[in-house]
Amino acid sequence: MKSVDVVIPNYNYGRYLRACVDSVLSQDVEKLRVLIVDNASTDDSSEVARELAAMDPRVELRLHETNLGPHASFNEGIDWAESNYFLILCSDDFLVPGALNRAITIMEENPDIAYTYGRDVDIQGDSPIPSIAGQQSRPQYRLDSSRSFIERFCRLGVFQIPGPSIVIRTSVQKSTGYYRTELPHSDDYDVWLRLALHGSVAELDCIQAGIRTHGTNRSSDLWARQILHILHTADAAECFFAHEGGEMPDAKYLHRLARRGLAERAYWSAISHLLRGEKGVGELLKLAFRWRPVTAFLPPVGYLLQRPDTLRRLQRLVDMWARGTKRFRIGEAGSRP
Known part of the structure; x- marks a missing residue:
């Protein structure tokens, strides 16, 4: 039986929590558990979490009275996990329909895969989750060996992975261990590298998750x-x-x-x-x-x-330069007598 445990860490994101949990509970997997770990939120997060748990027995709660920080939530989720597959999904993000089944199907076919990830869609501010075109149930994917995945990260100095889309084999996560508290801002990058030591990594050619960008989680500078x-x-x-x-x-x-x-x-x-x-x-x-x-x-x-995105980035810069040049020429023309 395909089984997935999804951990949803939350702090003061009660306004997003319901949509996040609903996106998980609507996934087409046989056995699913959701653990909401609330870090002593001061908004209505606890009330929303209790309502969600009351409506669906698959939802479990850990409502902390003291804010222990995100690392504690992630690591508590690792200890709690017992299903075949595992996912950490922050409460302001969401899963695309069919995301879990797509990832699990490919991982079932290839037991060497440590984890999968896919593309994401971006949401700005408090906008509702958009309608997303149906994705292929059996998408194409690129498979990187453990060594080639780590080398690609080193060569580029960057991960181009949407975190909410990562579905991990639970046994691999248990072997990898906890998120490190000495990395307050890049603990996930360290974990992704350590996970890759245990097997290959599959990049799915489909949209798997949504990432919400808002003032609380992203600097404007x-x-x-x-x-x-x-x-x-x-x-x-x-x-x-x-x-x-x-x-x-x-x-x-x-x-x-x-x-x-x-x-x-x-x-x-x-x-x-x-x-x-x-x-x-x-x-x-x-x-x-x-x-x-x-x-x-x-x-x-x-x-x-x-870099696979070089052409796109160069085109964007060229377009920006062209627009700037056009504005400059218009300004010149307007200044003539």
């Missing part, structure tokens, strides 16, 4: 967000190679590759900010030059050739 994300990713890489990753046969090479990938990512982030006329260029270049001094003299063009 783009350059600060970008530089912090790079620094937090670097923290995760250093932690991984200081622990389990350091036991890989070619750990030293991969560790150097990760530092190079992060430096080159910082370099091109700086160039992107420069072309958009945004601040933070100097800070990003300092990171790049510190981690890989050669980038001060030799632009890392090879990095762009390896």
Whole structure:
């Protein structure tokens, strides 16, 4: 029997909690359990959670009187999990219909897969969940071996994975262990790398989850967000190679590759900010030059050739430049006598 345990950590997101839980309970799996872990919310989260549990016996509650932080919620969920598959879904996000069954079907066919992930759809603010076109029940997918997945992260210095879409084999999560409290901002990246040590990773060619962007969970300062994300990713890489990753046969090479990938990512982030006329260029270049001094003299063009989203990003920058040039020409024309 296909069985899934879904942990939903929550803090003051009572306004999103019902939609999140409903998106899970409507999944077409045979055996499903939901655990809402509330971290002493001060809004109506507890009331919403109790209503949801009263309406469906598949919903269980852990309502804390003291805020123990997100790590405690994640790790409590790992201890609670007992089904074949496992997922952590933050309460402001949601699952797309059929997401769990799609992931499980592929993982049942390939017992070596440690976890799967898919694409996401973005929601801004308090907007309702949009209507999403039906996804294939048996989507195409790309399978990365343990080694190739970790190397790809190191080479690019970034994860392009929507966290809410990750469905994990519970036995692998138990073997991997807890989220590390010493990584307050990138504990998930460290866990994803450690999970990959236990098997291959499948990227599904379909939309699996939705991520809500709002003022509470996302800074409005783009350059600060970008530089912090790079620094937090670097923290995760250093932690991984200081622990389990350091036991890989070619750990030293991969560790150097990760530092190079992060430096080159910082370099091109700086160039992107420069072309958009945004601040933070100097800070990003300092990171790049510190981690890989050669980038001060030799632009890392090879990095762009390896990122799958390079063409899309370049097109967006070209469009922005073209619009800016057009506005400048209109301004010139308007200033003539």
